[in-house]
Amino acid sequence: MRLLFIVLMAISHHAFSLVVLQYHHVDASTPSITSVTPEQFAQHMALLEEEKMVVVDLEDATHAILNGETIPDRAVAITFDDAYQSIYEHAFPVLRKKHWPFTVFVSTAAVDREFPDMMTWEQLRDLYSEGAVIANHTQDHPYLINTPKDTEKEIFWQEQIIDAEKRLLEEIGESPKIFAYPYGEYTIPMAEWLEDQGFIAFGQQSGAIGQNSHPQVLPRFPASGAYANLDTLRTKLNSRSFGIGRDEVVDPVIKKRIPKLTLRIPIEDFDPDTLQCYAAGLGEMDISPKSRRGKVTVVLKQEKQIESGRGRYNCTAPSLRDPKRFYWYSQLWINTDVENR
Numbered sequence: 001m002r003l004l005f006i007v008l009m010a011i012s013h014h015a016f017s018l019v020v021l022q023y024h025h026v027d028a029s030t031p032s033i034t035s036v037t038p039e040q041f042a043q044h045m046a047l048l049e050e051e052k053m054v055v056v057d058l059e060d061a062t063h064a065i066l067n068g069e070t071i072p073d074r075a076v077a078i079t080f081d082d083a084y085q086s087i088y089e090h091a092f093p094v095l096r097k098k099h100w101p102f103t104v105f106v107s108t109a110a111v112d113r114e115f116p117d118m119m120t121w122e123q124l125r126d127l128y129s130e131g132a133v134i135a136n137h138t139q140d141h142p143y144l145i146n147t148p149k150d151t152e153k154e155i156f157w158q159e160q161i162i163d164a165e166k167r168l169l170e171e172i173g174e175s176p177k178i179f180a181y182p183y184g185e186y187t188i189p190m191a192e193w194l195e196d197q198g199f200i201a202f203g204q205q206s207g208a209i210g211q212n213s214h215p216q217v218l219p220r221f222p223a224s225g226a227y228a229n230l231d232t233l234r235t236k237l238n239s240r241s242f243g244i245g246r247d248e249v250v251d252p253v254i255k256k257r258i259p260k261l262t263l264r265i266p267i268e269d270f271d272p273d274t275l276q277c278y279a280a281g282l283g284e285m286d287i288s289p290k291s292r293r294g295k296v297t298v299v300l301k302q303e304k305q306i307e308s309g310r311g312r313y314n315c316t317a318p319s320l321r322d323p324k325r326f327y328w329y330s331q332l333w334i335n336t337d338v339e340n341r
Protein backbone atom coordinates (compact mmCIF):
# COMPACT_ATOMS: atom_id res chain seq x y z
CA MET A 1 0.00 0.00 0.00
CA ARG A 2 2.75 2.38 1.02
CA LEU A 3 4.69 1.50 -2.16
CA LEU A 4 1.66 2.15 -4.39
CA PHE A 5 1.20 5.47 -2.66
CA ILE A 6 4.80 6.49 -3.32
CA VAL A 7 4.56 5.43 -6.97
CA LEU A 8 1.37 7.49 -7.41
CA MET A 9 3.13 10.44 -5.84
CA ALA A 10 6.10 10.20 -8.16
CA ILE A 11 3.89 10.58 -11.23
CA SER A 12 1.75 13.42 -9.87
CA HIS A 13 2.90 16.91 -10.88
CA HIS A 14 5.41 18.72 -8.72
CA ALA A 15 3.83 21.28 -6.39
CA PHE A 16 5.79 24.43 -5.66
CA SER A 17 6.12 26.14 -2.31
CA LEU A 18 7.17 29.67 -1.41
CA VAL A 19 8.51 30.56 2.04
CA VAL A 20 8.20 34.21 3.11
CA LEU A 21 10.20 35.59 6.05
CA GLN A 22 8.94 38.56 8.06
CA TYR A 23 11.22 41.01 9.88
CA HIS A 24 10.68 44.35 11.64
CA HIS A 25 13.79 46.02 13.15
CA VAL A 26 17.33 44.96 12.31
CA ASP A 27 18.92 46.58 15.33
CA ALA A 28 20.51 45.65 18.66
CA SER A 29 18.80 48.47 20.61
CA THR A 30 15.13 48.07 19.61
CA PRO A 31 12.59 45.83 21.47
CA SER A 32 13.98 42.30 21.16
CA ILE A 33 10.57 40.70 20.55
CA THR A 34 10.31 42.40 17.13
CA SER A 35 14.03 42.64 16.35
CA VAL A 36 17.00 40.76 15.04
CA THR A 37 20.45 42.21 15.63
CA PRO A 38 22.54 43.02 12.54
CA GLU A 39 24.68 39.95 13.45
CA GLN A 40 21.61 37.70 13.57
CA PHE A 41 20.40 39.11 10.27
CA ALA A 42 23.77 38.33 8.68
CA GLN A 43 23.57 34.78 10.12
CA HIS A 44 20.08 34.35 8.67
CA MET A 45 21.25 35.47 5.24
CA ALA A 46 24.24 33.08 5.49
CA LEU A 47 21.78 30.29 6.37
CA LEU A 48 19.78 31.03 3.19
CA GLU A 49 22.97 30.49 1.20
CA GLU A 50 23.92 27.37 3.16
CA GLU A 51 20.44 25.92 2.53
CA LYS A 52 20.74 26.82 -1.17
CA MET A 53 17.61 28.92 -1.02
CA VAL A 54 16.72 31.01 -4.07
CA VAL A 55 15.74 34.52 -2.92
CA VAL A 56 12.85 35.66 -5.11
CA ASP A 57 10.84 38.83 -5.65
CA LEU A 58 7.69 38.58 -3.49
CA GLU A 59 5.39 40.12 -6.10
CA ASP A 60 6.54 37.97 -9.03
CA ALA A 61 6.82 34.73 -7.09
CA THR A 62 3.46 35.02 -5.29
CA HIS A 63 1.54 35.79 -8.48
CA ALA A 64 3.36 32.97 -10.30
CA ILE A 65 2.65 30.35 -7.65
CA LEU A 66 -1.02 31.36 -7.28
CA ASN A 67 -1.37 31.12 -11.07
CA GLY A 68 0.06 27.60 -11.05
CA GLU A 69 3.25 28.70 -12.81
CA THR A 70 6.75 27.49 -12.10
CA ILE A 71 8.87 29.10 -9.40
CA PRO A 72 12.34 27.97 -8.27
CA ASP A 73 12.50 25.02 -5.91
CA ARG A 74 13.56 26.30 -2.44
CA ALA A 75 12.18 29.79 -3.11
CA VAL A 76 12.22 32.31 -0.25
CA ALA A 77 11.12 35.97 -0.13
CA ILE A 78 12.35 38.49 2.46
CA THR A 79 9.91 41.08 3.89
CA PHE A 80 10.12 43.88 6.44
CA ASP A 81 7.10 45.45 8.16
CA ASP A 82 6.81 49.10 9.23
CA ALA A 83 9.71 50.72 7.28
CA TYR A 84 12.10 51.15 10.20
CA GLN A 85 15.27 53.18 9.72
CA SER A 86 17.34 50.17 10.83
CA ILE A 87 16.31 48.32 7.66
CA TYR A 88 17.99 51.03 5.62
CA GLU A 89 21.08 51.10 7.83
CA HIS A 90 21.65 47.42 8.56
CA ALA A 91 19.67 45.18 6.19
CA PHE A 92 19.79 47.09 2.90
CA PRO A 93 23.63 47.06 2.57
CA VAL A 94 23.71 43.27 3.11
CA LEU A 95 20.90 42.62 0.62
CA ARG A 96 22.27 45.04 -1.98
CA LYS A 97 25.66 43.31 -1.93
CA LYS A 98 23.96 39.97 -2.67
CA HIS A 99 21.59 41.51 -5.26
CA TRP A 100 18.67 39.96 -3.36
CA PRO A 101 15.16 41.40 -3.80
CA PHE A 102 13.07 42.26 -0.74
CA THR A 103 9.79 43.94 0.21
CA VAL A 104 9.04 46.72 2.71
CA PHE A 105 5.46 47.06 3.99
CA VAL A 106 4.96 50.72 4.86
CA SER A 107 2.52 52.38 7.26
CA THR A 108 2.39 55.66 5.41
CA ALA A 109 1.38 58.07 8.21
CA ALA A 110 4.49 57.26 10.27
CA VAL A 111 6.67 58.12 7.26
CA ASP A 112 4.61 61.25 6.50
CA ARG A 113 5.08 62.39 10.11
CA GLU A 114 8.85 61.84 9.82
CA PHE A 115 9.16 59.72 12.95
CA PRO A 116 12.91 59.47 13.62
CA ASP A 117 12.97 55.65 13.73
CA MET A 118 11.23 55.42 10.33
CA MET A 119 12.75 55.66 6.88
CA THR A 120 12.02 58.79 4.86
CA TRP A 121 10.23 58.72 1.50
CA GLU A 122 13.59 59.58 -0.04
CA GLN A 123 15.15 56.45 1.47
CA LEU A 124 12.18 54.32 0.37
CA ARG A 125 12.58 55.65 -3.19
CA ASP A 126 16.25 54.70 -2.93
CA LEU A 127 15.30 51.10 -2.01
CA TYR A 128 12.73 51.05 -4.80
CA SER A 129 15.31 52.16 -7.37
CA GLU A 130 17.52 49.27 -6.21
CA GLY A 131 14.73 46.77 -6.92
CA ALA A 132 12.87 46.58 -3.60
CA VAL A 133 9.08 46.26 -3.58
CA ILE A 134 7.42 49.02 -1.53
CA ALA A 135 4.00 47.80 -0.37
CA ASN A 136 0.96 48.65 1.73
CA HIS A 137 0.71 48.24 5.55
CA THR A 138 -2.14 50.77 6.17
CA GLN A 139 -1.85 54.45 7.07
CA ASP A 140 -1.86 54.26 10.87
CA HIS A 141 -1.13 50.62 11.71
CA PRO A 142 -4.39 50.02 13.65
CA TYR A 143 -5.91 46.72 14.77
CA LEU A 144 -7.99 46.55 11.59
CA ILE A 145 -10.61 44.30 13.19
CA ASN A 146 -11.41 47.05 15.74
CA THR A 147 -13.57 49.43 13.73
CA PRO A 148 -13.82 52.82 15.51
CA LYS A 149 -17.25 53.72 16.95
CA ASP A 150 -19.68 55.41 14.53
CA THR A 151 -17.61 54.33 11.53
CA GLU A 152 -18.60 51.82 8.86
CA LYS A 153 -16.16 48.94 8.52
CA GLU A 154 -15.58 49.48 4.84
CA ILE A 155 -15.08 53.22 5.28
CA PHE A 156 -12.41 52.43 7.88
CA TRP A 157 -10.67 49.97 5.55
CA GLN A 158 -10.92 52.47 2.71
CA GLU A 159 -9.24 55.17 4.83
CA GLN A 160 -6.55 52.86 6.10
CA ILE A 161 -5.75 50.89 2.95
CA ILE A 162 -6.86 52.83 -0.14
CA ASP A 163 -5.57 56.14 1.23
CA ALA A 164 -2.21 54.48 2.05
CA GLU A 165 -2.18 53.16 -1.51
CA LYS A 166 -2.61 56.73 -2.79
CA ARG A 167 0.37 57.90 -0.71
CA LEU A 168 2.52 55.05 -2.08
CA LEU A 169 1.57 55.99 -5.64
CA GLU A 170 2.35 59.67 -4.97
CA GLU A 171 5.71 59.04 -3.33
CA ILE A 172 7.02 55.90 -5.06
CA GLY A 173 5.16 56.18 -8.39
CA GLU A 174 4.03 52.57 -8.31
CA SER A 175 2.34 50.17 -5.93
CA PRO A 176 2.03 46.44 -6.50
CA LYS A 177 -1.28 46.10 -4.59
CA ILE A 178 0.29 43.84 -2.01
CA PHE A 179 -0.96 44.26 1.54
CA ALA A 180 0.28 43.09 4.96
CA TYR A 181 -2.23 43.07 7.85
CA PRO A 182 -0.97 44.99 10.92
CA TYR A 183 -0.29 42.42 13.69
CA GLY A 184 -1.25 39.77 11.11
CA GLU A 185 -4.93 40.24 12.06
CA TYR A 186 -7.52 39.63 9.34
CA THR A 187 -11.14 38.59 9.09
CA ILE A 188 -12.77 36.77 6.19
CA PRO A 189 -14.95 39.82 5.23
CA MET A 190 -11.77 41.95 5.23
CA ALA A 191 -9.97 39.39 3.04
CA GLU A 192 -12.91 39.38 0.61
CA TRP A 193 -13.00 43.18 0.50
CA LEU A 194 -9.26 43.23 -0.29
CA GLU A 195 -9.85 40.72 -3.06
CA ASP A 196 -12.56 42.99 -4.53
CA GLN A 197 -10.06 45.87 -4.42
CA GLY A 198 -7.50 43.77 -6.32
CA PHE A 199 -5.01 43.14 -3.51
CA ILE A 200 -3.19 40.02 -2.43
CA ALA A 201 -2.57 40.03 1.33
CA PHE A 202 -0.16 38.56 3.86
CA GLY A 203 -0.70 37.62 7.50
CA GLN A 204 1.77 36.45 10.13
CA GLN A 205 0.47 32.91 10.56
CA SER A 206 3.21 30.41 9.74
CA GLY A 207 3.44 28.07 6.77
CA ALA A 208 4.54 28.01 3.14
CA ILE A 209 2.50 29.38 0.22
CA GLY A 210 1.23 26.97 -2.43
CA GLN A 211 -0.95 27.18 -5.50
CA ASN A 212 -4.14 26.65 -3.46
CA SER A 213 -3.37 29.15 -0.68
CA HIS A 214 -5.99 31.83 0.05
CA PRO A 215 -4.60 34.84 -1.91
CA GLN A 216 -5.71 37.26 0.84
CA VAL A 217 -4.63 35.08 3.80
CA LEU A 218 -1.08 34.26 2.73
CA PRO A 219 1.26 32.93 5.44
CA ARG A 220 4.65 34.29 6.47
CA PHE A 221 7.17 33.09 9.03
CA PRO A 222 8.04 35.73 11.63
CA ALA A 223 11.84 35.58 11.98
CA SER A 224 12.43 38.09 14.81
CA GLY A 225 12.75 37.73 18.57
CA ALA A 226 12.07 34.17 19.76
CA TYR A 227 11.74 33.10 16.11
CA ALA A 228 15.28 34.17 15.18
CA ASN A 229 16.73 30.81 16.29
CA LEU A 230 18.77 29.28 13.44
CA ASP A 231 17.64 25.67 13.92
CA THR A 232 13.92 26.44 13.83
CA LEU A 233 14.51 28.88 10.97
CA ARG A 234 16.18 26.08 9.00
CA THR A 235 13.09 23.88 9.51
CA LYS A 236 10.87 26.72 8.28
CA LEU A 237 13.01 27.32 5.18
CA ASN A 238 12.48 23.65 4.37
CA SER A 239 8.70 23.81 4.83
CA ARG A 240 6.25 23.05 2.04
CA SER A 241 2.62 23.92 1.46
CA PHE A 242 -0.17 21.41 2.07
CA GLY A 243 -2.67 21.66 -0.79
CA ILE A 244 -5.23 23.16 1.62
CA GLY A 245 -7.65 25.38 -0.30
CA ARG A 246 -9.16 28.75 0.54
CA ASP A 247 -12.48 27.17 1.58
CA GLU A 248 -10.75 25.62 4.60
CA VAL A 249 -9.65 29.04 5.92
CA VAL A 250 -12.03 30.14 8.68
CA ASP A 251 -12.55 33.49 10.35
CA PRO A 252 -10.01 33.83 13.20
CA VAL A 253 -12.07 36.07 15.50
CA ILE A 254 -13.17 34.25 18.67
CA LYS A 255 -14.18 34.95 22.26
CA LYS A 256 -11.81 33.07 24.59
CA ARG A 257 -12.76 29.50 23.61
CA ILE A 258 -11.19 28.30 20.36
CA PRO A 259 -13.74 26.68 18.07
CA LYS A 260 -13.52 23.23 16.54
CA LEU A 261 -11.70 23.29 13.20
CA THR A 262 -12.22 20.63 10.53
CA LEU A 263 -9.53 20.52 7.85
CA ARG A 264 -9.70 18.49 4.67
CA ILE A 265 -6.16 18.04 3.39
CA PRO A 266 -5.37 16.59 -0.06
CA ILE A 267 -2.98 13.67 0.45
CA GLU A 268 0.13 14.40 -1.60
CA ASP A 269 3.62 13.30 -0.72
CA PHE A 270 2.89 12.68 2.97
CA ASP A 271 1.58 9.77 5.01
CA PRO A 272 -1.68 10.79 6.81
CA ASP A 273 -0.55 8.77 9.85
CA THR A 274 2.40 11.11 10.36
CA LEU A 275 0.23 14.23 10.47
CA GLN A 276 0.58 16.16 13.76
CA CYS A 277 -1.32 19.22 14.92
CA TYR A 278 -0.58 21.54 17.83
CA ALA A 279 -2.42 24.34 19.57
CA ALA A 280 0.23 27.05 20.11
CA GLY A 281 1.35 26.95 23.72
CA LEU A 282 -1.05 24.10 24.56
CA GLY A 283 0.71 21.11 22.99
CA GLU A 284 -0.15 18.32 20.60
CA MET A 285 -3.81 17.71 19.75
CA ASP A 286 -5.74 14.51 19.25
CA ILE A 287 -6.91 14.78 15.63
CA SER A 288 -8.20 11.26 14.71
CA PRO A 289 -7.36 11.54 10.97
CA LYS A 290 -9.71 9.82 8.51
CA SER A 291 -8.57 9.27 4.92
CA ARG A 292 -11.06 9.04 2.08
CA ARG A 293 -10.89 9.73 -1.67
CA GLY A 294 -7.43 11.27 -1.62
CA LYS A 295 -8.11 13.59 1.31
CA VAL A 296 -7.50 13.27 5.02
CA THR A 297 -10.00 14.91 7.35
CA VAL A 298 -8.83 16.03 10.78
CA VAL A 299 -10.92 17.58 13.54
CA LEU A 300 -9.02 19.98 15.81
CA LYS A 301 -10.58 20.69 19.18
CA GLN A 302 -9.29 22.56 22.19
CA GLU A 303 -11.20 22.66 25.49
CA LYS A 304 -8.98 25.23 27.21
CA GLN A 305 -9.57 28.93 26.82
CA ILE A 306 -6.87 31.17 25.41
CA GLU A 307 -5.83 33.92 27.77
CA SER A 308 -3.52 35.70 25.32
CA GLY A 309 -4.67 37.88 22.45
CA ARG A 310 -3.78 35.50 19.66
CA GLY A 311 -3.56 31.73 19.29
CA ARG A 312 -2.79 29.27 16.52
CA TYR A 313 -3.38 25.75 15.35
CA ASN A 314 -0.40 24.34 13.43
CA CYS A 315 -0.37 21.10 11.46
CA THR A 316 2.74 19.47 9.98
CA ALA A 317 3.74 16.24 8.23
CA PRO A 318 7.11 15.15 6.78
CA SER A 319 7.47 14.87 3.00
CA LEU A 320 7.82 11.31 1.72
CA ARG A 321 10.10 12.39 -1.12
CA ASP A 322 12.36 14.38 1.17
CA PRO A 323 11.76 13.59 4.89
CA LYS A 324 13.88 16.59 5.91
CA ARG A 325 11.11 18.84 4.58
CA PHE A 326 7.78 19.35 6.35
CA TYR A 327 4.37 20.28 5.05
CA TRP A 328 3.06 23.07 7.27
CA TYR A 329 -0.25 24.87 7.79
CA SER A 330 -1.42 27.34 10.42
CA GLN A 331 -4.81 28.79 11.37
CA LEU A 332 -4.86 32.01 13.40
CA TRP A 333 -7.25 32.78 16.29
CA ILE A 334 -7.81 36.28 17.64
CA ASN A 335 -9.24 36.72 21.15
CA THR A 336 -10.94 40.12 21.01
CA ASP A 337 -11.41 40.11 24.82
CA VAL A 338 -7.73 41.08 25.05
CA GLU A 339 -7.38 44.73 24.12
CA ASN A 340 -3.63 45.15 23.68
CA ARG A 341 -2.84 42.08 21.70
Ligand SMILES: [Zn+2]
Residues within 6 Å of the ligand: 081, 082, 137, 141, 182, 183
Ligand atom coordinates in the same frame (compact mmCIF):
# COMPACT_ATOMS: atom_id res chain seq x y z
ZN1 LIG B 1 3.48 46.20 11.35
